[in-house]
Amino acid sequence: MADDEGMPDFEVPVGLFQDLEDLKAEVARLNAQVKGLTDATDDDQGEAFADDGTAAGDEADGGEEEWQFPPFILLLDSPQYDDELRALIEWVEGVLVPGYLAEPSADxxxxxxxxxxxxxxxxxxxxxxxxxxLTDPATCGYTGPSVWHRDHLDPCMRELRPSTGPFAGCTKSEHQVEHRMPGIVPSAWNRADS
Known part of the structure; x- marks a missing residue:
């Protein structure tokens, strides 16, 4: 077999293929990110052309909308803030609280x-x-959830949940808002106004 000359004779470990797939997914994610950033830069430079009646969405032949990064919630005004907060509440109550938060304690x-x-x-x-x-395999590969736990969930909980964190006064009667220890996290939509 002349085609196999010069090729080492060994089996490739299965894990290597998984690593390769993770690398491919990461390259695809980075390419999409670079494209998004360069498109945003091109849009900024092309604002002068917007006066000639061409809308930014009309440029694409396929009529495909360009994905935009979500804005940080504290920079939003109502009603966008309210919509984003509702979606956040759904995620916190539906995923974070039942899946990751143990019973509250002093610590x-x-x-x-x-x-x-x-x-x-x-x-x-x-x-x-x-x-x-980081939970979308198309953008982060198979290691995304692990990265989310290590780099995002754990540090966030370390900042929010200690006895000196933002919830420190929530079990004390002198707190400015009447708080109670949670048994079941109430829904923001069903909360009775005082």
Whole structure:
């Protein structure tokens, strides 16, 4: 076999193929990110052409909308803030609380009214944005969830849940908002206004 001359005779470990697939996914994600950044730069430079009646969405032949990065929640005004907060509450109550939060304690606090703490809203929104990106195998490969746990979930919980964190006063009666220890996290939509 002349074609096999010069090729080493060994079996490739299965893990190597998985690593290769992870690398391919990472390259695809980075290419998409670079394309998005260069398109955004091109759009900024091409604003002068917008006055001639050409809309940015009309440029693509396929009529495909260009994906935009979600804005940080604290930079939004109502009603966009309210919509983003509703979606965040759904994720926190549907994924984070049941899947990751153990019973609150003096060392690991949690506030059922977390959405009234701007620091918690900011950190949990950032955590949710990272979760959206890092749990999609098309953009992050198979290692994304591990990266999310290590780089995002664990640091966020270390900042939110200690006895000196933003929920420190939530079990004390002198806190500015009446808080209670959570048994079940209440829904923001069903909360009775005082």
């Amino acid at each position: 690991a606090r949690w506030c059922p009214m977390w959405f009234e703490h701007p620091v918690a809203v900011a950190r949990l929104h950032a955590l949710w944005l990272a979760w959206q990106e």
